[in-house]
Structure formats: C-alpha cells, structure tokens
Amino acid sequence: xxxxxxxxxxxxxxxxxxxxxxxxxxxxxxxxxxxxxxxxxxxxxxxxxxxxxxxxxxxxxxxxxxxxxxxxxxxxxxxxxxxxxxxxxxxxxxxxxxxxxxxxxxxxxxxxxxxxxxxxxxxxxxxxxxxxxxxxxxxxxxxxxxxxxxxxxxxxxxxxxxxxxxxxxxxxxxxxxxxxxxxxxxxxxxxxxxxxxxxxxxxxxxxxxxxxxxxxxxxxxxxxxxxxxxxxxxxxxxxxxxxxxxx
Numbered sequence: 001x002x003x004x005x006x007x008x009x010x011x012x013x014x015x016x017x018x019x020x021x022x023x024x025x026x027x028x029x030x031x032x033x034x035x036x037x038x039x040x041x042x043x044x045x046x047x048x049x050x051x052x053x054x055x056x057x058x059x060x061x062x063x064x065x066x067x068x069x070x071x072x073x074x075x076x077x078x079x080x081x082x083x084x085x086x087x088x089x090x091x092x093x094x095x096x097x098x099x100x101x102x103x104x105x106x107x108x109x110x111x112x113x114x115x116x117x118x119x120x121x122x123x124x125x126x127x128x129x130x131x132x133x134x135x136x137x138x139x140x141x142x143x144x145x146x147x148x149x150x151x152x153x154x155x156x157x158x159x160x161x162x163x164x165x166x167x168x169x170x171x172x173x174x175x176x177x178x179x180x181x182x183x184x185x186x187x188x189x190x191x192x193x194x195x196x197x198x199x200x201x202x203x204x205x206x207x208x209x210x211x212x213x214x215x216x217x218x219x220x221x222x223x224x225x226x227x228x229x230x231x232x233x234x235x236x237x238x239x240x241x242x243x244x245x246x247x
Contacts, residue, residue, distance in 0.1 A: 028056040031230065033072045033082070041073065041074045085101045088125065088127055090122050095207065095216055096132070097232065098233040099233075100230050101228040113226065128235075132233070135172045138173070141193060142168065182195045201234075
C-alpha cells in the first residue's frame with residue numbers, strides 16, 4: 001500500500017472515530033440537559049444529573065461541553081422539551097428490540113426508526129414487552145466492595161438480587177424501589193456506574209448463526225447512530241463462539 005493510501009485510510013478512520021465521538025457527546029449532553037430540566041442544576045440534590053455528569057466524564061467529554069449542557073437545561077428561555085419515548089419491534093432473527101429515545105420531535109424520531117427497521121428486514125411497532133421484565137438496575141465497579149459486602153448492603157437497602165460478574169456488581173430491584181435502593185447504596189459506595197429503569201429479558205431468542213448475528217449487530221449500531229436514541233435493549237441470546245467471531 002502506498003504512503004498516500006495509508007494516510008487516506010488513517011484519515012478516514014479518524015473521521016469515523018471523530019463522528020462517533022461527537023454522537024456520543026451529543027447524547028450525553030442531551031441527558032444532562034434533561035436531567036437539569038427535571039431535577040435542577042445542583043448535582044448534590046439531583047441523582048440523575050450526578051450520574052449523567054459522571055457518565056460524561058467517563059467518556060472524556062470536555063468540561064465546557066458539560067457546563068454548556070447544564071446551562072441549557074437551566075435557561076428558562078430554552079423552550080426545547082425532550083420526551084422520553086419507548087419504541088418496540090423485531091430485528092433480524094426475530095429478536096425482540098426495545099429502543100429508548102429522548103426526542104424533541106416524535107414526528108421525526110418514529111419515521112426514522114421505522115425506516116431503519118424496514119430497511120433491515122425487521123418489523124416496527126410490534127409489542128415485544130412480554131419478553132421482558134421491568135426492573136430497577138444499579139451497577140457498581142468491583143473496586144467499591146467485595147461481593148459479600150455488596151450483597152449484604154443491597155439486600156438491606158431493599159434490592160431483590162445482586163450478581164457479581166468479572167467486572168461489576170449488578171443490583172436489581174422493583175422499579176418503585178429504585179430511588180431508595182440507589183440512595184442507600186450511594187451513601188455507602190459513592191455514585192454508581194449506572195442507575196436506571198431497565199428491561200430484563202425473561203424470554204430470549206437464540207441467534208445461532210454468524211450471518212444473523214452480524215446483521216443484528218449492524219442493525220443495533222445503525223439504531224445507536226440516530227441522535228434521538230439513548231439505549232437499545234434486545235432479548236438476543238448469542239453463543240460465545242458466535243460472539244468471538246463478531247470480534
């Protein structure tokens with residue numbers, strides 16, 4: 001490969017990385033702004049904002065960007081109203097998919113997502129929630145406590161279950177108990193890595209061939225590229241050997 005071709009490939013790759021980084025920052029900024037609008041600009045009294053700022057910092061989002069997002073949410077002159085909206089459907093392999101979005105224009109978001117589902121051979125608007133259980137979810141790093149200490153503290157706080165993986169403590173609780181469990185654990189262990197309402201698959205869809213898995217992952221990537229999309233949840237069950245081939 002010539003030096004010119006190598007340089008062009010490097011620049012193309014850098015351009016794609018910069019674009020992806022800008023998209024992540026945009027989503028993080030939107031979450032910060034909405035957190036301020038719903039709970040105020042003081043992180044000490046607004047757990048959602050505190051977590052949003054922590055997530056932004058973990059992605060190396062510049063301090064100026066964070067401060068601008070907070071200021072935007074604080075400005076009474078800013079009349080932008082974001083709605084938290086959930087969309088459902090099926091993707092490649094009939095995998096159930098939930099898409100959570102923050103949008104200031106449903107008339108833009110829904111058609112965009114419908115077009116993506118249709119393009120990728122999925123179906124948009126089908127009810128898939130029966131495949132999932134609505135839960136409260138809290139996540140801490142392993143460094144904050146031992147598995148036994150986290151288990152004891154979480155159950156004492158009112159959680160239903162604790163799973164310690166190779167990298168995290170994952171606490172689940174009833175949706176109505178999320179605030180009290182998060183507050184109790186935050187006092188002991190600091191701000192969690194994540195604290196949110198979530199969807200836990202109760203019925204999974206096996207994805208046992210590489211081609212379907214590749215199509216599914218590409219579809220999820222396309223969904224996440226939409227500026228309004230905050231999270232994509234699926235009930236896919238992909239074997240380890242297929243995941244390894246996905247790289």
